[in-house]
Amino acid sequence: MTICFFNSHKAWGGGEKWHFDMATCLQDKGYQVHFITSRKSVLLSKLDKTGIKLKTICISNLSFLNPYKVFRVRKYLKKNQIQTLIINLPSDLKIAGTAAKLAGVKKVFYRRGSAI
Template sequence: MMRPVNICLFNTMQSWGGGEKWHYETAILLKNNGFNVMLITSTGSELHKKLQGIVTIQTIAAGNLSFLNPVKLLQVKKMLLAFKTDTVLMNLPSDLKLAGLAAKWAGIKNIIYRRGSALPVKNSVLNRYLFGKVITGVIANSIATKKNDSAKQCTAY
């Protein structure tokens, strides 16, 4: 018998917005369809409050430069491995850097970035690496976002 698929939603935004609403609705939908869902978020975030008691929750204090901290990367890697994560879904650029790199390091096969903005991604060495070697798929919230060059480098869902 196959085990259920384990999906990690990673979103450290403290406040509530469109990406957090998407993560909330996705977590509920996945849970209701038999997936094991873990949320990694900031302590006390709106998303944390809304999903408390519904899905497995791990917390982390993270910022834009947390991906440079090997202790933070190791902490996220350990969370992902302990949950036996099959897929990681991220929304924020800062979360992509931290969770994407930790997921790659942990050997997670599906590393998906939900892109909610049609603005172009900065053409930096780090972003070229993330979009070329780390992310395995992009979920675009609009056709304009899907047409963005950064999303073309990966499978768009």
């Protein structure tokens, strides 16, 4: 199974830790794991040492309105035959959810923590 995590948050927090832990755990269990994240993010620097396939992208809250950005994400998902996509933020959901639908990704999960 090919799984892709999508987390564009630049700072490190609970959601980023969860995504990092799950991605590395699934990779250790033999899953093919990909990760799409922001350039200059703390998460990218941590993932860089894991061997997980990485793609960087610059995302804002309105990126879903940019057809080029949606197409780039769609192209990556389709090219790598992603079967499951796990998304973190509302802005990520808007662009990655649309791209996943266009790419034919079978399972899309929006995993959001609560600030308690």
